Amino acid sequence: MRETIEQLVRDAVRSAVDAGELTLDGIEISELGIEHPRDPSHGDWASSVALRLAKTAGMNPRAIAQIIASHIAGSSDIESVEIAGPGFINMRLSQPALTRVVREVRELDRSFGSSNDGAGTRVQIEFVSANPVGPMHIGHGRWAALGDSMARILSHSGHDVQREFYINDAGVQMENFGKSLAVRYLQLHDIEAKMPEAAYQGAYVTDIAREIADEVGDAWVDSDPLEREVFLRERGYQKVMTHMREFLAATGVDFDVWFSERALYEGDPNEVDRALEVLRSDGRLYEKDDALWFRSSDFGDDKDRVLVKADGTYTYFAPDIAYHKDKFDRGFDRVIDIWGADHHGYVTRMKAAVASLGHPGALDVVIGQLVNIFRDGKPVRMSKRTGEMITFEELVDEVGADATRYWFLRRDTDQQVDFDIDVAVEQSAANPIYYVQYAYARICSILRKAFGEGTADELAERLPLDIDLSGLTDPSELALVRKIAEFPEVVELAARDLAPFKLTYYAEELAAVFHQFYAQCRVIADDGTINEARLALVDATRRTLRVAFDLLGIAAPERM
16 A cells, blocks of 8 residues: 555646746655654654655645545545644545455465565575574574574565574584583493583583483493594484474474585685685785684774684684675575674674675664563573473473464564563463464454354455455545555565564564454344445455465464
């Protein structure tokens, strides 16, 4: 509808110019100032184009607005047009223009709200990227929900999206993981062994060691210690990764690529050295104090950064640069990284590196803030079962994947999430996901009452697309129509701002407007014409909710 209104206003301006009522010296009108009035009583749409044209036209903006409004008034899509303030043009849509969206939603179904805004743009989203040395924490869960929903929204907006998980499977943390498993493996065979100071102490290490011991017995008890560590590290790594993949898939999060950090160190020269050579050839590196430095301050960082230390080893930054070089070498136009709050200080230097590689502005870093868990109104930090941190998997086991995802997505990424376990499992309007899913299930129940048993899609097929919608005139009906019509704009904004929370707010608002409509209007009425029209309206509501659920990655239950 926004595009329709934009075209309507643009045509009105051109008509005024052609009629000699406005003189614009051939200037092309690109910005029409189309928006929704803050006060709905002022109309459905407003334009500030008259204020924007005043200087060029050499006229009072209210006079310009009157001229443009006179050319808009004849449109069948407009019920009324008024001038407000210094020259705002307020437009109220006609009933046929409003209800047209009902037919549109039912026809487009799951593609409602989609666009070609991102056509031709290849986007990679890298998220979760947990170290493969243990269970995922709550933060990983939030990043999983955010990354997957962002990918869905961008895909719906026409982008070519790839989801990637970066496996941190090289370095000290993997060595410590192997040492930890080796100690637990020996202890399970009644051999005294002491855990190293930097070892992983969690009970999960013993669980993994026990699984391996059940598979290989005591075959590695008397082996070379280093060989034992390597074997247990690799076997444990495989088990952790298999579990991560299966669990994430079970929560609706799938990845197109699982990128191993180890790949950066393969070959001679390896990918890290290749990236450093590119920077060196461009004059981005220099040596000082026996170390190799990157001139990141040339690209907005507060200081230069060390890439190779005096002892010849890489800093963490060096392989990260190589990894991001690899991303852009694969042909992505835009890269989105989702990191934890503890990486906030790392953003500027990473963007500097990407800019130095020839891709300024092509990296977006989204910082996912912390999640606070509450039970009985009190913060919960430790698992009842293990006495250690609450894991992502434990939270999903307790409240379900849908509730976990939805609560993680309800806040903007720069806000912390206060996750109330008691509310998340409550079957009442106080629980936002129950509230929106219940609205969907209620609509499915209405369709069953009207047509008998069957899936909602099967029953909705009994309603033709060309239903007479002229009877939809009640304020609650039109309020529902208007809310449905907002959906494409919400998707557009969510894609632009990488903000899935806009869809959770929308879903809750749509559910609320639907419940108000349901309380005011009898859907299955005695009048056959209004009966069909209202059934079409509730079906359009159902389909809109389902698209929102698809983009959020939650289920659309037909019964609750």
